[in-house]
Amino acid sequence: MLSNDLEKQIEAQGMPLGIVEEQIKNFKNGFPFLDIDYAAKIGDGILELSDAELQKAVDVYSEKSKDKIIVKFVPASGAASRMFKNLFGFLEKVDSNLDNDEFTKTFISEIKSFAFYEDLDDSLKKAGSSISKAIEEKKYGLIIQHLLDDEHLSYGSLPKGLLKFHKYEEGSRTPVEEHFVEGAQYGVGKDNTVRLHFTVSPEHQNRFEKKVAEVQPKMEKEFGVKFEISFSQQKKSTDTIAVDLDNKPFIEDNGEVLFRPAGHGALLENLNEIEADLVFIKNIDNVVPDRLKDTTTTYKQAIGGLLIDAQDKTFAALSQLDNKISPEVVNQAEEVFTKVIGGKLAPSYASKNLEEKAAWLKQKLNRPMRVCGMVENTGEPGGGPFWVKDADNSLSLQIGETAQLNLDDETQKSHFKSSTHFNPTDLVCGIRDYKGKSFNLMEYRDPKTGFITQKSKSGRDLKAQELPGLWNGSMADWNSIFVVVPLITFNPVKTINDLLRDVHQ
Numbered sequence: 001m002l003s004n005d006l007e008k009q010i011e012a013q014g015m016p017l018g019i020v021e022e023q024i025k026n027f028k029n030g031f032p033f034l035d036i037d038y039a040a041k042i043g044d045g046i047l048e049l050s051d052a053e054l055q056k057a058v059d060v061y062s063e064k065s066k067d068k069i070i071v072k073f074v075p076a077s078g079a080a081s082r083m084f085k086n087l088f089g090f091l092e093k094v095d096s097n098l099d100n101d102e103f104t105k106t107f108i109s110e111i112k113s114f115a116f117y118e119d120l121d122d123s124l125k126k127a128g129s130s131i132s133k134a135i136e137e138k139k140y141g142l143i144i145q146h147l148l149d150d151e152h153l154s155y156g157s158l159p160k161g162l163l164k165f166h167k168y169e170e171g172s173r174t175p176v177e178e179h180f181v182e183g184a185q186y187g188v189g190k191d192n193t194v195r196l197h198f199t200v201s202p203e204h205q206n207r208f209e210k211k212v213a214e215v216q217p218k219m220e221k222e223f224g225v226k227f228e229i230s231f232s233q234q235k236k237s238t239d240t241i242a243v244d245l246d247n248k249p250f251i252e253d254n255g256e257v258l259f260r261p262a263g264h265g266a267l268l269e270n271l272n273e274i275e276a277d278l279v280f281i282k283n284i285d286n287v288v289p290d291r292l293k294d295t296t297t298t299y300k301q302a303i304g305g306l307l308i309d310a311q312d313k314t315f316a317a318l319s320q321l322d323n324k325i326s327p328e329v330v331n332q333a334e335e336v337f338t339k340v341i342g343g344k345l346a347p348s349y350a351s352k353n354l355e356e357k358a359a360w361l362k363q364k365l366n367r368p369m370r371v372c373g374m375v376e377n378t379g380e381p382g383g384g385p386f387w388v389k390d391a392d393n394s395l396s397l398q399i400g401e402t403a404q405l406n407l408d409d410e411t412q413k414s415h416f417k418s419s420t421h422f423n424p425t426d427l428v429c430g431i432r433d434y435k436g437k438s439f440n441l442m443e444y445r446d447p448k449t450g451f452i453t454q455k456s457k458s459g460r461d462l463k464a465q466e467l468p469g470l471w472n473g474s475m476a477d478w479n480s481i482f483v484v485v486p487l488i489t490f491n492p493v494k495t496i497n498d499l500l501r502d503v504h505q
Contacts, residue, residue, distance in 0.1 A: 006249060009257050014237035022447075023240050023465055027247045031450050033406035037395055039419040040385035040482060045342065045397050046374055046421060047306075047483040054302050061305035068277035068308075070189030074179055075267055075425075075470075076161040076198045076208070076284040077234060083163075083496045084156050087144045096141055103497060108140055110500050115164040115172035116153065123152045159204045161284045162211060165499060168289070176211050177219075178287035184223035185293060186300040187280060193226045198284075199270050202233050232273070238266035240465040242457070250462045258457060263466035265450070268474040271431070272441040278304060279429040281471070285493040286424065288503050292488065299485045303371040303428050306481060313340045314365050314479075315434035325358045333361040341365075341479045344387070346394035364394075368439045368478045372399065372471070373426035373485035377419060383472050384419035385482045397480040399423050399472040403451045421482075424490035427471060429478075441474075449473025 010020050042048045049057065081088075086103040090096070098105040111117060111131060121131045123146045134142045148156030155163055164172040173181075176198070183194040200208050212229050220227055239259035242250040250258040271279065280300060288296065317333040334357070337343045343364060352360060374385055383399035390396050406412045432438055450473065451466040468474045491503045498504065 006257055013239065013259055020241050024243060024247060026450060026465060027243050027452060027463055030452065032448055033412070034398070034400045034404040034449065035389045036400065036405065036412055036415045037387045037389050039415050040387055040397060041420060042484065045387055045482055046385060047481065049302065049483060054298070057302040057305035058298060059305070060309050061301040064308050065189060065304060068189050069195065069275065070187050070278045070280070071195045071197050071274050071276040072179065072183050072187045073197050073271060073274065073279050073281045074199070074284050075264055076159060077201045078160055078284065080158055080160045080163055081156055083160065083493065084148055086495065087148065088156065091141055091144055096138070098140065104140065106497055106500070108135065108143070113500055113505060115167045119153060119164065120147055159201065160493065161198070162207055165287065165493065166289045166504060174211065175284050175287050176208065177215050180215055180219045180227065181290065182287065182293065182296065183227070184219065184225055185297040186304070188225050191226065193228050195228045195276070197230045197232065197274060199232050199234065199267055205231055205233065232270045234261060234266050235269050238262050238269055238467065240467065242462045242464050245461055245463065250457070253458060258462070260464050263451070264470045265467035265474045267470050268441055268445060274431065275438065277430070277432060278307065279431060281425065281427050281429065283425045283492065286491055288491050292503060295486055296489045299373065299489055303373055303483060306483060307369060307371045307428050307430055310340050310481060311369060311430050314369070318362060318365055318434040321358055321362050325355060327354065330354055330357050330361065333358070333365065337361055337364055342397065342481060343479070344395040346392045348392070366433055368441060368444055369430040370427050370475060370478050371481045371483060372423050373489065374421040374482050375424055375485055375487045375490050377422050378487065383469070384416070384422050386415065386419065397482055398476055401469060401472055404449060404472065421484070423471060425471060426485060426489060444477040445474040446476035449476060
């Protein structure tokens with residue numbers, strides 16, 4: 001039971017008491033592991049497009065996307081501070097010898113390659129120095145301070161989306177600007193409009209709006225399209241309660257109960273409010289310079305075309321099931337489920353009568369749909385594609401994170417190790433049903449696929465809980481099509497030195 005004081009604090013957070021009690025129960029009982037049947041492979045759960053199939057999908061998209069409302073949904077609330085973890089660590093060292101710090105040594109030796117070089121040099125010049133002078137005098141900490149500190153460039157506290165990533169002759173671009181360019185290349189929809197939606201932190205929204213106001217007129221003129229920009233923030237009501245190691249609410253020194261952001265799964269609420277026919281989802285930092293954008297554009301159009309084609313066939317099958325139930329109509333719906341969507345029938349399906357088969361297929365087909373790009377697993381973190389057993393013993397394609405898997409079980413561990421691909425947050429979603437009505441996406445997630453992690457606050461240990469991940473547990477009951485995309489389409493920036501990789505130069 002929660003005390004009256006705790007109940008008042010929870011209500012002030014905008015959260016129903018029942019949800020918090022459920023979260024505490026999850027801390028006590030843990031989350032069940034994902035029941036993997038086996039890893040999806042090329043030819044069994046993962047499509048690999050031939051050149052002809054790729055072009056066909058692109059052609060479908062080019063023909064049909066112009067009349068659709070398309071939104072590019074970009075999670076952009078992540079702070080860049082983690083990118084600079086090594087540089088912050090260098091500032092704390094008494095010894096500033098670069099020979100003892102390979103990361104910082106690389107950063108300093110390649111500093112002219114960064115898109116923010118001129119800004120950083122100007123900042124140092126205003127203080128009576130310069131980058132070259134500071135290097136000559138071995139004042140490496142001074143350079144890093146001017147990059148990170150709030151009174152200078154403040155890169156240590158800005159979001160990733162507002163850092164300068166790429167150099168061009170006409171000037172450097174931030175990830176926000178690169179998403180504008182990408183949007184113009186594959187996100188032009190109804191009314192010749194590119195619709196970009198950024199999820200941002202409250203403290204950074206004004207900065208994003210200022211950057212958009214600066215960029216939008218130039219981009220509209222350059223590409224001859226209209227841009228429609230919107231923002232949303234992760235809702236406080238999606239935060240999860242933190243508990244101590246005894247699973248009791250974690251009370252801070254000021255007497256307040258601690259709530260924490262619940263990971264990217266909390267963005268399902270934001271996605272649920274988007275009004276669109278197609279929604280492309282891609283992280284803010286996964287962008288490349290113009291010279292490498294063609295492949296990304298082609299495959300984004302291709303996965304969009306695959307989704308449109310699959311929706312058209314699914315919607316036709318559902319409409320026929322509404323009008324008449326006959327062996328021919330049911331067989332056609334069954335073929336859409338198994339061949340177009342790639343689903344697997346439940347063992348009990350064969351023994352059902354015609355009406356039962358129709359009802360089962362309608363329930364399976366009338367769901368949100370997504371096409372997810374899959375890249376070859378090269379050791380990067382990411383969710384793997386698996387065939388997972390559903391409650392009715394049918395199999396569905398899902399993306400499973402490592403934390404969801406029971407790696408102490410040798411069979412599950414074997415399935416995990418045999419996985420050949422992972423999803424780099426590269427997907428396009430269909431969130432309207434066959435009658436044009438928006439799905440309530442909250443009804444198609446698996447609330448039992450969250451994560452529990454151990455953290456600390458003010459020197460005290462605590463346990464934190466994340467909601468089902470946006471592209472795994474939050475989309476557990478979606479229809480999913482997985483397709484191979486080239487590794488060059490995945491170029492995240494986890495540390496500042498990742499910007500030195502050729503794909504960001």
